[in-house]
Amino acid sequence: TRSTRPQRLLTHVKQRARRGDAQSVITTIDDYCRAREWAMNVGDEKGSILDQVVCEVSPDVALELGTYCGYSSVRIARLLPPGARLLTVEFNHDYATIAREVIDWAGLQDRVQLLEGASGDLIPQLRQKHGIETLDFIFLDHWKDRYLPDTRLLEDCSLLRRGTVLLADNVICPGTPDYLEYVRSSPRYQSQYFSSHLEYTRAEDGLEKSVFLG
């Protein structure tokens, strides 16, 4: 049967990117998705904003919802301080399999733990099963209609602390209107919009950074 888009992307990474060189993995994926096949990675333009926020926060414990092929896992993990870790959650087994290989190729497997399953099931397990006290940084990039319920779940599971930063992809395209309304109107968050474009296109999109105020 025909290979899948993520499989073709992984093949390209293994042929073109230098093993252990995270930046070459990032550049190779961006070049491929711009020139050959679009894919729903956060991309280079929004990725630079992601980098800037990760460097600012310098999280010890980061959570990513929506791994896909591991592109943003590599972007985040390459910037983490030694001893820090990224937990990334993926629902689709085939995507998760590809993502593990991409993260390994980038040499970042020791900083990234990939969990397979639905965010709604895994978030309540983070404390007992994964030893998480509170989260320093969360990147939301999964089902757009899960951003709000999962943010409420993170609150209810006491996984947020004063200063925890949430960064949400695709708040314009495909759009997360209920989430935006919530974080922009709630007194418990200080939100800021970073205007950008949908990965590899000229369509408008952006990231919303929201700081939990406790």
Ligand SMILES: O=C(NCCCCc1cc2cnccc2s1)c1cc(-c2ccc(F)cc2)cc(O)c1O
């Ligand atoms: O759907 C998107 N991302 C989510 C897919 C992952 C589903 C998961 C659910 C789930 C549940 N629990 C745990 C883990 C997970 S992962 C997405 C889509 C576009 C897009 C697509 C077409 C288009 F024309 C314009 C934009 C752009 C993007 O940047 C995206 O991120």
Ligand SMILES: [Mg+2]
């Ligand atoms: Mg996205």
